[in-house]
Amino acid sequence: MAKRKKSTADDNDLSSEDVHPQFGISIQELEKLMQTRGHEGIKELKEIHGGLSGIEQKLKTNLITGLSGKEIDLSTRIATFGRNEIPQKSPPTFLCLMCDALKSWTLITLIICAIILFALSFYRPSEETLETKIKSKETNVEWIESAAIIIVVLVVVLVTAFSDWRNERQYHSFQSMIELNQKCNTIRESTVQQIPIKDIVVGDICEIKYGDVLPADGIVVQSNGLKVDEYSLTGDSDLIKKNESRDPFLLSGTCIMEGSGKMLVLAVGEHSQMGMIFKLLGTIKEENNRDKRTNDNKKQNTTVDTDVSEHLVKSESVEDAIINKHNASASQEVIPDNANQTSNEDDPIRFKVEKQSVLHTQLTKLNIQFRYAGMIIVILTILVLLVSFSIEELIQRREWGYKYWTQIVRYFITCITVFILIVPESLSTFATLSLTHIAKKMAMDNNLVRHLDACETIGNTTTICSNKTGILTTNYMTVVQVYVGENHWKNVENPAKEIIIPANTKEIIFEGVSVNSSYFSQLLPPEEYETLAKQVGNQTECSLLGFVGALGGNYDEIRRCYPEEKFVHVYKFKSARKYMSTVIQRPDSIVRMYTKGASEIILKKCKTILNRNGDIVPFSNFDYDHLVQTVIEPMACDGLRTICIAYRDFSSDDLPDWDDEANVVDQLTCICICGIEDPVRPEIPDAIAKCRNAGITVRMVTGDNVNTARSIALKCGIISANDDCLALEGKEFNQRIRSRPDGKIEQNLFDKIWPNLRVLASSSPQDKYVLVRGIMASKIYPIREVVAIIGSETNDVSALKAADVGFAMGIQGTDRAKEASDIILLDDNFNSIVKAVMWGRQVYDSIARTSQFKLTINFATILCVFIGACIVKESPLRVTQIFWINSIMATLASLALASEVSAEDLLTCKPYERTRPLISRTTMKNIIGHIFYQLVIMAFILFAGAKIFDIDDGRPVDSIYKPSKHFTIIFNVFVLMNLFNEINCRKIHGEKNVFRGIFTNSTFYGIWIVTFVIQIVLVQYGSFLFSCVALTFKQWMWCFLFGVSVLLWHQMINLIPTTCHMPKLGTHNIDEPASPDTSSNAGM
Incomplete structure (x- = not known):
């Protein structure tokens, strides 16, 4: 943390010189205020700046209505206080x-x-x-x-x-x-607007809530139980309570862990505390010791959303210590069940599977294998050339001359070229090219990739753990059933006419729903061509607000009577408590607490209930059981989420201790129970069926009760009426996997459950984390499961990081969840995940296509050079020709093959195994078969071509400096054979029709035609530059015939059975995660 300075008069005099004439405070004073903080900061805020109201006046803003939003005002603020961006290093020139x-x-x-x-x-x-x-x-x-x-x-x-x-x-x-995807709710012109974080300016009023990562430095304007995690900057692991009087200072980069509120922005960009740390570490300007980005790091470990640690220069400075704490915070877990929480260092699964890139490891291993092979072939080639040359000179007794040095140098050039060919470094380049191409395609399908490695991993996925709300359902909720006044109304289409509710009960419902919900939640008028109101904020709350409106109430008027800043106390909703309570001071001097939440939990806290006359009557355990059986369970079986609304009155003279939540939220009076429908998306059953055909198991993890969850799962197709799949509640799930007195999880018990588990209901984020870890640690199958998970809450961070692929919901997800994810789901639609799986599998096919082409052309070239050196003491291909083949032509072919799309055909086969070799047996069969054919054709033309084509033999040594038609034909035939083999490489799974879909891919045939035209130009006009002589039309036809013959040869190769004796390359044995019960911290 930056060192705090005591304010002095001299400092104020200095800073006042930089005050903008429009504002009453300078950027230096704001920086100093945020650096000071603490008790001294509060003192300085009050005594020097006149408190919150003084800052408001100096910044020319309004704490209620916000800024005007006028372009001139915003531009002036940016010019004076800076833009909310931390400039990155300029890309290399x-x-x-x-x-x-x-x-x-x-x-x-x-x-x-x-x-x-x-x-x-x-x-x-x-x-x-x-x-x-x-x-x-x-x-x-x-x-x-x-x-x-x-x-x-x-x-x-x-x-x-x-x-x-x-x-x-x-x-x-x-x-x-x-950056554009990161937005913040900001009040401008009295309206809440979602604007990109980079557009926030000093003086803005931002609404902040649970799960948000603060976009700038500021002070609290309003606090509803705000608690902030400042570990990333201060190293303090305790949550810090924030309010207007106790500790109003909010720091950029810290996370809201509880509550909600508003903040006044005081410092942005490089003037914020996080920005100043970046500046001290030299991230903004060019560092003296600029970190070198090697090709492998840049291409294989590219993280689209770079972590701070990628830019740091290690040293022993205080600033490094600060930023290291920030890096550590990236892995900090927030799990309600502390009894079973393990540290990151002791987590055997987290560290073995979190950042492992199978593709990178396979390519590295493949490069090492070829590097050794390259060294051997290079040594053999140079020895053969030198020995044969020396023997020939000794036999002919020629005198040593300068021309021999020329020949030796030429031999070395040939061998170096061979070595460049043998090591397929360009495969790494193409892997990045393919991953980037796939990531762009995935972005078009609403999958924003944050880590490129996730593109390959999602293709291996065998299990998807999905949320229900917003992913499988439309996330447009409406109240369709209600129990109120001892009546169960099962078809609420026009509640104002059909439902008879006592006036006092109706008023309580209006007030309870309006104030006991986030004021971020609201209903906006329907958009053009829409009939339904637009729901903004929490969808469950919006459905209740819609119910209030349908009954004739106006939640806006009630909220104006009870502004948030006048709330007595708020218990914000958390997954652990599953309810929310708001305490207000009514005009009749009564302090009333409204509570809403999961019906089973709230009803257990109720001792009374409103009857059909609106009177309060006792509510016994028998009444509870009766309501559960006759109201809650039938609603749940219809797939409805049940929400109970209750209240409790307190005397103004005898208020309780609001921190004693257990006693305060008790002795409630039940008002009503609402059945809320969230329809299944129409495309979900088909998407689930595609996953099943693709060998992927979908498991639903939800907080709803088991009856609701089972009903939704049936509608989605996750389970069927007659199968033996399990649907468990979180409590039963934990009981089944634990039998020890210490409560630790036993993997053998877990393995009896998870294969058939399809629905985990009434679950907590910890249950989701346990499920992910347990499936990944299981060894009941030879190949471990690859797990993808969808999360939206801050408490999902642990599960998102533990899973092989973590999806964060882009609409409902919190900032913290998005930061922990690998892919952001922009539309919160499960169907987009199915498309992501398809594109993930495309990665392996793209690399397999290119590997088949590259290895064929490389090894054919190498063996051609080696055999030529051994037999005719000269390479049939010149160095410039080899470079054209390897560097230019192969690059163009890689681009063409990268554009090939296997589409939904990939969803009809099982997932690729994590240990799947990069070069499969089928691919190796194709490579060996085409290398053999090309060498036979090359040898035939080399030894018999001069007679067949009636041309001079190009093999005599005297013709070494002058191009010949003989060697030009060899070069041309070799290129054309590989050009037509490029068409063969479009299909890598033994398909017979290699032309299928070729004309739907303009990129492929466009590049193919361009390459062919370039080859014609090189041969006809390459002259000495490419050691070519112009060919006649007849000779071109012969070359073209040899090239086309590769297509026929490929069909013959397909007829050869692929046996287990065929070698594989690039296999990778992955260290599987340790079972929880075998680790020192087996409790998960």
Whole structure:
């Protein structure tokens, strides 16, 4: 925490010089006030600034109506107090990216060899022989090969830099998408508006509530039981109570854990406390020791929503200690059931599966395997070339000359090129390209990806633990049944006419619903072409407000009579208590507490009830059982959420201790029980069926009672009437998985339940966390389950982090839940998750397509060079041609294959296993088959091509500097075979029709045609640059015929059965999470 300073007169004089003429306070004074805080800060606020009202006047704002929202006023505030943004480091320039691309030792070595070769091409010995005199009169063309190598290397560098630059742009575009998704309720012109956090200015009045991460520094204007977690800045693990008098200072980056209220914004962006820490650590400006982003880190561990720790320079400074506390807070868990809470350090599952990227590990392993193979082949190639060259020179007894050095340098260049080919580093680049492409597609389907690794993991998902409200249902709630005045009204279409309620009971309902709900919840007029009112805020509360309106009440008028700042006390809703209570002072001197919540819980606290005349009568245990059986259970079986509304009056002369919640929220009088309907989304049954066909089990986790949950699950298709699936309440669930006296969970008991468990009702966030951990730790199946979970509350943070993939609800979810998630569900629709699974599986198929193409063309090239070195002592392919094949053509092919979409065909097969090899047996069969075919064709043309095509043989050593038609045909046939093999690689699961859907993908055939045209230009006009000679039409037809033959050969390969003897590459054995009962903290 920044060091506090004692205010002095001198400081005030200094800061007053910077006061804007429109405002009565400077940015320096506001920064100093927020730095001081505590008792000294409160003293300074009151004595120097005139308290809250003084700050209000100095900032020219209004605590009730907020700012005017005029553009001139907002622009002036931004110019004076700054914008609510913490500027990130500027992305590397294109020149820097080129320099990074040139840091590869293979390219540097290649350039050095090319320069040596270039120099040797102009070197002539002093003693001229007849041969050198003749050569000196000829045009010197030896330098062209070395110059071409340098040019091609530069082109490769440019392509690599462009790819990195493109990734940087996409990275920042995702950052912008996430920032735009972060919004805050702000009062402007007396209306509550949702504006992006970056548009908040000093002087704004922001509404804050449970689960919000504060977007700026400010002071409390109104507090309804506000409690804040300031661990991220102060290191204090206790929740801090905030109110206008005790501790009004609110810090950006801290989280609201209880209550609600309003805040006046005092500092934004880099002038806030969090922004100042970033500035001290050099995050805003260029650091002296700029962290290098290596390609692997940038491409495989890219986190779209970067954590603070990614930008830190480790040191022993105080600022580092502060920010390290902030980093630690990212993993802080808020679980109501403290008895079974374990620390992060002792959590065996969290640390083994939280950030594990299977794809990254597979690619790393694959690169290591090929690196070793590359070193062996390079050594063998150089030895074969040097030994055969030396033997030939010794046999012919030629005198050692400068031209031999040229030949040796050329051999080294060939071997370095082979090494570049053998290590498929570009697969890592393509993996990022594929993940980014998929992430953009997922964003279009309302899945905002925060961590790119989640794109691959969601494709492995076998279990989805889903909320009910808003995900499976429409989240537009209405009261359809009500029990009031000893009558159960089962069809509430027009309650004002159909329901007969005593006047006093009706008034109590109006007042109880209006004041005992968040004032954020409200009904707005229907939008154009809409018939239903727009519900804003909590949907359950909105349904009750709609019920009040249907009965003829006006909640706005009642709320104006009882503004929030005049509430006596508020017990905000929490998942642990499942109810909310509000205490008000009525005009008749009665202090009344209204309570609403889960009907079973509230009714147990009721001792009286309002009868049909509106009189208070006793409410016994027998009455409770009768209501449960005749009202609550039938409502629940109809899929309704049951809410009980009650109240209690206190004497103004004998008020209780409001902190004694257990005794205060008791002895209640039941007013009514409402049955609220939240219809199942019409597309959900089909989406659940798709998940079932895709091998994914959907489990519903909800706070509703088991009857309501079972009814909704039946409508969704999660369970059927005749299956043996389990639907348990949280209490029974915990009893079944615990038998020890210490209450710890036993995995063997858990394993008896979870395979058939489909519905977990009346559950807490801790139950959700236990369910996720238990399924992931289970070893009853050979391959462990991959779990995705949907969360919306701050208490869901633990489960979101523990799961393989955490989805946060974008509409209902809290800021804390979104920060803990991997993917934000923008429309809160389960159908979007099904689409995310489809795109996740697309990742593996995209990489498999590219791997098949890249490995085929690379190994075919390598073996062609190696065999040529062994047999004819020369590579049939020139270095520049190899670079065109490997760096340019393969890159274009990767882009084309990345655009291929398998669509919903992927949802008809089982999930990909976590241990699934990157190169499957089918893919390996295709790779080996096409390499064999291409080598046979290349060898045939190399040895028999001169006779068949009636051209000069290009194999004599004397023709090494001059291109020949023979070697041009070899190069052209090789490229065309791989170009047509690119079409084969579109289908990787043994499909026979490789042309299916090709004309629906304009990107693929567009790139394919462009590559073909470039190849024609290179052959016909490449001349010495690519060692080519223009071919005749007949020769082109022969080359085209060899290329097309690859399509027929692929059909023959498909006929070969895939056996277990076929090798696999890139397999990855993942450390499975330890069972809870085998760890030191097995209690979960």
